[in-house]
Amino acid sequence: MSAELRNWAGNLAYGARRVHRPTTLDELRAVVAGSDRIRALGTRHSFSAVADTVDDLVSLEAMPSVVEIDAAGGAVTVGAGVRYAELARELHAAGLALANLASLPHISVAGACATGTHGSGVRNTVLAGSVRGFELMTAGGELRTVRRGDPDFPGLVVNLGAVGVVTALTLDVEPTYQVRQTVYLDLPLGPALDHFEELVSCAYSVCLFTDWASPHFTQVWVIARTDEPEPKAPGEPWFTATPAGRDVHPVITNSAAACTAQQGVPGPWHTRMAHFRPEFTPSSGAELQSEYAVPIRYATAAIEALDRVRGDIHPVLQICEVRTVAADDFWLSPAYGTDVITIHFTWIPDESPVRDVIRLVEERLAPFDARPHWAKLFEVTPEQVRRCYPRVPDFASLARRYDPDGTFGNAFTRLYLEGTIA
Numbered sequence: 001m002s003a004e005l006r007n008w009a010g011n012l013a014y015g016a017r018r019v020h021r022p023t024t025l026d027e028l029r030a031v032v033a034g035s036d037r038i039r040a041l042g043t044r045h046s047f048s049a050v051a052d053t054v055d056d057l058v059s060l061e062a063m064p065s066v067v068e069i070d071a072a073g074g075a076v077t078v079g080a081g082v083r084y085a086e087l088a089r090e091l092h093a094a095g096l097a098l099a100n101l102a103s104l105p106h107i108s109v110a111g112a113c114a115t116g117t118h119g120s121g122v123r124n125t126v127l128a129g130s131v132r133g134f135e136l137m138t139a140g141g142e143l144r145t146v147r148r149g150d151p152d153f154p155g156l157v158v159n160l161g162a163v164g165v166v167t168a169l170t171l172d173v174e175p176t177y178q179v180r181q182t183v184y185l186d187l188p189l190g191p192a193l194d195h196f197e198e199l200v201s202c203a204y205s206v207c208l209f210t211d212w213a214s215p216h217f218t219q220v221w222v223i224a225r226t227d228e229p230e231p232k233a234p235g236e237p238w239f240t241a242t243p244a245g246r247d248v249h250p251v252i253t254n255s256a257a258a259c260t261a262q263q264g265v266p267g268p269w270h271t272r273m274a275h276f277r278p279e280f281t282p283s284s285g286a287e288l289q290s291e292y293a294v295p296i297r298y299a300t301a302a303i304e305a306l307d308r309v310r311g312d313i314h315p316v317l318q319i320c321e322v323r324t325v326a327a328d329d330f331w332l333s334p335a336y337g338t339d340v341i342t343i344h345f346t347w348i349p350d351e352s353p354v355r356d357v358i359r360l361v362e363e364r365l366a367p368f369d370a371r372p373h374w375a376k377l378f379e380v381t382p383e384q385v386r387r388c389y390p391r392v393p394d395f396a397s398l399a400r401r402y403d404p405d406g407t408f409g410n411a412f413t414r415l416y417l418e419g420t421i422a
């Protein structure tokens with residue numbers, strides 16, 4: 001099969017010699033056992049080369065789309081190729097829910113968990129936080145089960161695909177719930193930063209957007225559970241920000257047709273927790289992305305540092321989003337050991353000027369131990385990566401134990417995890 005394949009944004013052509021699409025576990029085992037170097041591929045939504053390889057890629061999209069619900073046990077087991085959108089629909093139909101979603105529900109559960117993908121909420125961890133256990137196919141095709149509570153679990157659950165092919169994951173679920181999503185427009189940075197903690201913890205999930213044209217958050221998306229106290233009566237101003245009188249896109253000039261329902265109208269969790277509707281399925285994206293996690297104690301200082309270079313950021317930016325993620329103990333998680341804010345940038349699709357501004361942003365965020373998102377574009381050196389992700393050397397040892405021959409490594413993992421160019 002031809003290996004001519006690009007990621008969703010089109011900025012990366014995978015260098016794989018072969019792309020395999022097994023349809024059964026036995027076929028997957030044969031593919032894995034028959035390859036010296038192989039990487040699992042999810043839905044190709046990563047902007048970095050984290051999923052890339054010059055050897056074999058194996059996509060699980062043709063594997064059975066397993067969703068097995070254990071309502072009594074509060075769990076669901078999914079095939080690793082399953083996307084959040086289909087999982088969410090099935091869970092809701094069964095009266096169940098996940099704690100959180102990323103901004104886009106089209107991504108695979110395995111790919112999202114492998115890269116420390118997250119949504120927002122001061123009490124919400126990365127999506128891998130809901131993983132109870134998973135099945136891992138190691139070199140040779142052997143299947144191993146890793147469960148929460150096992151000593152290796154915190155090291156393995158966010159794994160960049162570097163320890164094997166995850167074939168299934170079991171996730172925590174809870175009774176389904178309703179949320180209201182209200183978007184407030186135009187919150188000046190001054191009051192936002194003066195009341196930052198109150199702002200980001202005023203509801204279950206809060207997301208702040210700015211285009212850095214001026215010192216304002218252009219939009220504040222407040223997602224409140226209806227089974228928790230309302231942050232504000234719908235329709236009231238939030239500090240000086242006022243509720244949008246219509247549904248809006250984070251980039252205000254774009255059509256809101258792709259966005260989830262707003263204006264405080266209650267609805268099921270999965271129809272509002274992500275920013276974009278599952279039925280809106282862009283096959284590719286005219287954008288690039290970067291993101292940095294910063295310990296929440298540095299939130300205001302980090303945002304002020306970016307405000308000082310907003311004149312450089314604005315021309316190459318589509319939108320910047322600030323979210324919160326609760327601390328965990330997953331070695332490669334952006335929230336390892338500390339609550340964080342995440343500062344995300346959706347850039348214009350012009351890599352050369354964007355890379356210059358990425359370097360500037362990283363220079364400004366360097367004093368705040370900023371951790372780059374593994375799946376997005378970054379320029380920080382391997383040494384800096386290992387400084388801000390302190391458990392990288394431990395992960396590299398663990399990966400060698402599970403994958404002694406480096407079957408699942410690639411240039412990205414060798415560079416950032418091992419510090420070697422190969």
Ligand SMILES: Cc1cc2nc3c(=O)[nH]c(=O)nc-3n(C[C@H](O)[C@H](O)[C@H](O)COP(=O)(O)OP(=O)(O)OC[C@H]3O[C@@H](n4cnc5c(N)ncnc54)[C@H](O)[C@@H]3O)c2cc1C
Binds near residue numbers: 050080081102104375
């Ligand atoms: C429009 C858009 C919005 C986004 N929004 C968010 C967001 O809100 N929050 C956020 O944190 N990120 C976000 N991202 C980034 C995205 O969540 C990550 O790129 C994520 O990894 C995508 O999953 P994927 O299935 O596309 O993985 P891929 O890009 O295909 O692969 C990513 C990594 O996962 C590994 N992997 C995939 N499947 C398996 C498997 N079965 N076994 C082992 N390893 C596997 C791959 O080897 C690779 O290392 C967004 C990306 C886009 C394009």
